[in-house]
Amino acid sequence: MAQPAWEHDPQPLPLDSAPLPEYGTGSLADLLPTLAAGMDVPGMTAAISELTPADRNCVFLIDGLGWEQLKAHPEDAPFMTSLLASSRGGTGRPLTTGYPATTATSLASVGTGLPPGAHGLPGYTVRNPDTGELMNQLRWQPWTSPGPWQPYPTVFQLAHEAGVHAAQVSSPAFQNTPLTKVALSGGTFHGRLSGEERMDLAAAQLAAGDRSLVYTYYAEVDGAGHRFGVDSDMWRGQLMYVDRLVQRLAEQIPPRTALYVTADHGMVDVPFDEQHRIDFDEDWELRAGVALLGGEGRARHVYAVPGAENDVLTCWREVLGEQFWVASREEAIATGWFGPHIDERVYARIGDVVAAARDDVLIIASEREPKESAMVGNHGSMTPAEQLVPLLEVRS
Known part of the structure; x- marks a missing residue:
């Protein structure tokens, strides 16, 4: 006999049933240290063992493009879908973002090569113990001194100090933000408005050094998902557009380059x-x-x-x-x-x-x-x- 609803005794989910991020072997925090280790940057460890070193490395981060969403829309992203099957000389696999799966936390993990418990951006908004106020770590409000909040050097800074040509190519709006300072600074920043300009400049920055580490970024897949959902026409249109950007960059990368396309989180409607x-x-x-x-x-x-x-x-x-x-x-x-x-x-x-x-x-x-x-x-x-x-x- 079914238990009456009013007699139902809810049982909390066991904590060990949560699928933990693969810190140290396959998380976003492991990507840049692995690439930098392959370029002989001191102190870096190649945690993702299957990645082969390259003299020039580029990371293209697409905000909001999860592994499951990409695989569910092959017709809208034919170029990236082709990379899943290694048909173009590449390879495809998932990484875990780290917890929580949110932009500020993930960008800090990418740029510092550290998990959230170390870099210190463990959420969208968190309490500042010094003031007792909630701090929005994406918008950096209320303003908090960036250095003490996240004191570790970024991988870009360490690579630049080791003689690697390090560069970020993104929207001009991000150049001087505290989040960029604590998570992605090091080398030179190049602001470009259009996605096409960013792809072209990222390729040029890769060619600017015998050893190069270049980061570029696109935000609007995430924006369309938040506003309209991850199976909406607007979201699919953004996926089509960013797929063309990936192909544009891939066709321009100079010799001895590895291009890696990743994201900061997926999404649920x-x-x-x-x-x-x-x-x-x-x-x-x-x-x-x-x-x-x-x-x-x-x-x-x-x-x-x-x-x-x-x-x-x-x-x-x-x-x-x-x-x-x-x-x-x-x-x-x-x-x-x-x-x-x-x-x-x-x-x-x-x-x-x-x-x-x-x-x-x-x-x-x-x-x-x-x-x-x-x-x-x-x-x-x-x-x-x-x-x-x-x-x-x-x-x-």
């Missing part, structure tokens, strides 16, 4: 109803004992009123435990969500409670976060749709 969008601002149980709500809809940092930490953890597990992995800060750290080690300065930036979505659900905050709460496509958690990103290779 979440239906607009109360079952799939749980509104923190209207849920008294979830709000009880909570001082600050950080992170984003699928990867929440929850900061409790002092003394209420255990009560908040118990409540969040009871309310959300069948749809979210809900961990205390200590459990999330011990399980390895943020990497194998946590720097002391990063510890209190992580929520007292950390909630990562398994199902196609969100914890929105309609009053606090009206824009984020209205997005169709979302990301942040550890599901394959969000966590897996492509690593496509073209060599010359």
Whole structure:
């Protein structure tokens, strides 16, 4: 006999069922150190063993293009799809982004070669222990001194010091942002508005050195996914466009170059109803004992009123435990969500409670976060749709 709904006793998801990022062997943080090690940059380790060294390396990061989304749309991305099967002298495999699967965290992992627990950008918004305020690490608001927040050198800086020609080719708007400073600076920055200009200049920068490390970036696949969803006509149009950009760059790379196409996260479309969008601002149980709500809809940092930490953890597990992995800060750290080690300065930036979505659900905050709460496509958690990103290779 079926159990009556009113007698249902929800069982929290076991934390060991969350698919952890492959830190140290196959995460975004391992990519640039592997490439730099192949160019003899001191202190770098080739963690992704199957990548063959090259004198010139280019990373093209497409914001929001997950591995599963790419594989689901072969007709819209024929060139990148061809790389999945190694038919053009390259290879294709997924990487894991690291947790959370969000832009600021992933870009810092790419540029520093460190997992979030070390570089210290462990979420979309996190508490600044010095001020007690939430800090948006993508927009860098409120402003915080970048150096102390993320003190490690980037791989580009280390490569430049080792005599490698290092360059970033991106939108001019990103040149002087704190996120660029802490995550992607080193060598020279070249701002170009159009995707075609970026591809052409990236190829030229590769040719500018006998050893080169070049990064380029395209944002609008992510933007279309957030606004319209990852199977919308607008999103598919952006995928078609960026596929042509990849081909344009691949056809121009100079000799002795390895081009790697990757992304910072995938994406999940979440239906607009109360079952799939749980509104923190209207849920008294979830709000009880909570001082600050950080992170984003699928990867929440929850900061409790002092003394209420255990009560908040118990409540969040009871309310959300069948749809979210809900961990205390200590459990999330011990399980390895943020990497194998946590720097002391990063510890209190992580929520007292950390909630990562398994199902196609969100914890929105309609009053606090009206824009984020209205997005169709979302990301942040550890599901394959969000966590897996492509690593496509073209060599010359």
